[in-house]
Amino acid sequence: MASLQSLDITARSSTTSPTPSVRQTTEVAKLIDESKCIGCKACQVACMNWNDLRDAVGENVGVYDNPHDLSPSSWTLMRFFEVEPEQNRLEWLIRKDGCMHCSDPGCLKACPSPGAIVQYSNGIVDFISENCIGCGYCVTGCPFNIPRISKKDNKAYKCTLCSDRVGVGLEPACVKTCPTGAISFGSKVDMKQYAEKRAGELRERGYKGAGVYDPAGVGGTHVMYVMKHADRPALVGLPEDPQVSPAVSLWKGLAKPLAALSLGLIALGGFLHYVTVGPKEVEDDEEKEDVK
Amino acid sequence: MNGRYVQRYTPQERRTHWIVAICFILAALSGLAFFHPAFYFLSSLFGGGPWARILHPFIGVVMFAFFLVTMVRFWKLNRITDADRQWMKRIRDVIANRDEGLPEAGKYNAGQKYLFWVIVVSLWLLILSGIVVWRPYFADGFPIWLNRAAVLVHSIAAWVLVAGIIVHVYAAIWVKGTMRAMTRGTVTRAWAKHHHPAWYREVAGK
Numbered sequence: 001m002a003s004l005q006s007l008d009i010t011a012r013s014s015t016t017s018p019t020p021s022v023r024q025t026t027e028v029a030k031l032i033d034e035s036k037c038i039g040c041k042a043c044q045v046a047c048m049n050w051n052d053l054r055d056a057v058g059e060n061v062g063v064y065d066n067p068h069d070l071s072p073s074s075w076t077l078m079r080f081f082e083v084e085p086e087q088n089r090l091e092w093l094i095r096k097d098g099c100m101h102c103s104d105p106g107c108l109k110a111c112p113s114p115g116a117i118v119q120y121s122n123g124i125v126d127f128i129s130e131n132c133i134g135c136g137y138c139v140t141g142c143p144f145n146i147p148r149i150s151k152k153d154n155k156a157y158k159c160t161l162c163s164d165r166v167g168v169g170l171e172p173a174c175v176k177t178c179p180t181g182a183i184s185f186g187s188k189v190d191m192k193q194y195a196e197k198r199a200g201e202l203r204e205r206g207y208k209g210a211g212v213y214d215p216a217g218v219g220g221t222h223v224m225y226v227m228k229h230a231d232r233p234a235l236v237g238l239p240e241d242p243q244v245s246p247a248v249s250l251w252k253g254l255a256k257p258l259a260a261l262s263l264g265l266i267a268l269g270g271f272l273h274y275v276t277v278g279p280k281e282v283e284d285d286e287e288k289e290d291v292k
Numbered sequence: 293m294n295g296r297y298v299q300r301y302t303p304q305e306r307r308t309h310w311i312v313a314i315c316f317i318l319a320a321l322s323g324l325a326f327f328h329p330a331f332y333f334l335s336s337l338f339g340g341g342p343w344a345r346i347l348h349p350f351i352g353v354v355m356f357a358f359f360l361v362t363m364v365r366f367w368k369l370n371r372i373t374d375a376d377r378q379w380m381k382r383i384r385d386v387i388a389n390r391d392e393g394l395p396e397a398g399k400y401n402a403g404q405k406y407l408f409w410v411i412v413v414s415l416w417l418l419i420l421s422g423i424v425v426w427r428p429y430f431a432d433g434f435p436i437w438l439n440r441a442a443v444l445v446h447s448i449a450a451w452v453l454v455a456g457i458i459v460h461v462y463a464a465i466w467v468k469g470t471m472r473a474m475t476r477g478t479v480t481r482a483w484a485k486h487h488h489p490a491w492y493r494e495v496a497g498k
Contacts, residue, residue: 014329110443112326113341133341135326136427140440154342154428245437247444255444259451260328266455270462273387280389280467282482 011119013111025122029188030161030172031195032096033226034236035202035210036182039064039078039094043174043183047076050162050173070097072150075159076174083235085209095225095236096174096183099146099159101125103219106244107156109252110141123188123222124161132156141252143218143242161222191224198226217243297478298495308361309474315355316457322348323450349426356419363412369399370409376402391486399491403463410456417449 007023048054053073058066064080076098083091105125108117116131117138127138127147134154138147147156162172170176171185184191195212202210211230214220229235301309322344325335335344375395379386379402382394386403400408424434424442431439464470469483484492 014332016329112329112332114329114332131341133335133345134427135345136425136431136439137326137443139431140425140436140443145436149427149432151428245440247440251444251447255447255451256328259447260330263451263454263458266458267462270458270466273462274466277387277389279465280391280487282469282480282486 008121009118010121011105011108012115013108013117014114019118021121023121025120027121027123027188028161028166028185028222029123029191030101030175030223031184031186031191031226032223033182033184033195033198034093034095035198035207035226035228036180037078037094037096038180038182039080040179041066041078042177042179043096044074044076044078046173046177047159048074050165051075051160070146070148070158072148072152072155072157075099075157079237081236085229085232085235091228093228093236095238097146097237099125099161099223100144100218101159101161101222102143103221104244106141106143106218106248107138107147108141109244110137110248112137120163122166124163124166125222126160126163127156127158129155129157141244141248143239143244188220188222195224195226199230202226202228213238215239215242217241296480298481298484298492299477300473300479300484301477303477305362305365306474306477308358311358312355312362315351315358316453319348319351319355320450320454320457322351327447327450345427349422352418352422356415359411359415366408367412370405372402372405372409376405379403380406396490397488398494399488401488407456407460410452411460414449414453414456417445418453421446421449 007020008025009019010021012019053075055067055071055073058068060066061068065077067074067077070077076096079095079097081093081095083093085091101124103123105117105119107127108119108125111117112135113131113133115128116133117125117127119125132155134149134156136149136156138156139145139149147158149156162170162174165172172183175183175185184194186194192212192214195214199210199212207228209229209231211227213225213227213230213233225238227233227236233240318338321334322338324331325333325338325341325344326348332341335341338344338347375397378395379397383403385391386394421442423430424438425431425446434442464474467487469480473479481492481496484495
């Protein structure tokens with residue numbers, strides 16, 4: 001989407017100078033309480049409604065996931081998991097998948113196009129699609145497998161956390177529509193507090209592993225989960241300790257300035273060699289002897 | 293062969309070399325644009341970010357294809373020998389222009405041979421890793437871990453290649469009389485005798 005909040009940008013892809021950040025806004029977060037979710041997919045409908053996107057009608061392959069995966073037009077998706085956390089105890093877990101809005105976003109780190117990905121001071125990570133060049137580096141950077149590149153326009157898309165709504169004081173569309181209150185939205189501090197309270201309640205009800213998913217490996221996220229089995233996030237397809245891949249960190253971290261500097265130094269070294277040691281010239285008499 | 297000059301490269305060899313060279317410059321400029329923000333402005337030379345992204349891999353494939361011709365043609369001449377190892381031990385003298393008593397070089401000296409292999413290895417790494425991350429055609433067909441490894445390999449190989457080519461270009465400027473081998477196809481007999489005596493004996497039939 002286009003950037004509507006141009007005064008409070010804390011990070012901008014492929015930009016080495018300070019970003020316009022004169023305005024400070026409250027850090028926000030969306031909290032998804034897995035235990036309250038009934039899998040109605042109203043959030044999916046609200047998302048496509050607000051963003052005015054229609055995915056192609058898919059096919060039923062025998063699971064409840066519909067569509068099968070995130071796509072350039074489906075930015076959030078209920079994923080259904082039939083699991084047995086303990087033997088002979090079937091549980092049907094549902095997770096609303098979508099961008100986690102990391103504090104340390106791998107997509108933004110990897111993106112080579114200036115301003116194609118921005119992070120606002122409220123924590124939202126937004127793709128500014130008009131600046132996207134379609135290289136797919138964000139896909140390699142994301143530890144949650146979220147960005148999708150459109151086959152139509154070769155631009156990357158994902159959940160914006162309704163940055164356009166949040167920017168004018170509204171909650172995201174999925175939050176607004178959720179009929180069970182499984183999705184809440186507020187300041188990160190408040191959401192964290194509420195999440196811990198909910199996790200405590202779940203533990204009291206016998207879910208010993210209940211807890212909050214706000215992984216530190218990516219600096220925390222602005223979409224958090226209350227999970228019945230927070231000790232085993234893999235049950236709902238989440239990484240245990242998500243981190244930007246070391247390959248990507250090296251490539252878009254240390255390697256970048258080092259490579260640029262060293263290539264400059266090699267060229268400078270050549271020039272200095274020429275003006276100090278000088279060229280290799282074949283002696284004149286050698287040439288003469290030759291022409292005879 | 294009579295006269296002041298001896299033939300070093302045929303017109304076909306020169307044509308192939310310069311096609312590879314032009315592709316290298318275009319691929320390097322567009323690739324640097326994606327590598328460091330300081331070089332992003334280079335993408336304007338190609339019509340902006342998306343165009344640079346579209347063109348870069350095609351340029352790379354053309355470069356690789358023509359380099360393959362070069363590789364097949366020259367790999368035998370670039371086999372490393374014991375004399376080359378001796379030559380490399382005296383690399384400090386070579387750099388300081390103290391060429392007396394160096395082991396005799398054939399068509400290529402040890403420095404040129406190692407550079408040849410550096411280019412061969414880095415171009416293979418570039419083409420293979422480049423295909424893995426090529427969007428929109430192939431990247432989705434490879435697992436994400438391979439994509440991540442490939443972007444790193446691609447940039448490391450690119451760094452090695454660019455560094456190697458800086459050395460290659462500087463060597464041609466440094467060693468006077470070299471450039472005409474690739475622009476006109478010939479070098480002076482004195483140049484050949486001094487820098488590549490074993491090769492000179494071969495072509496002069498002595």
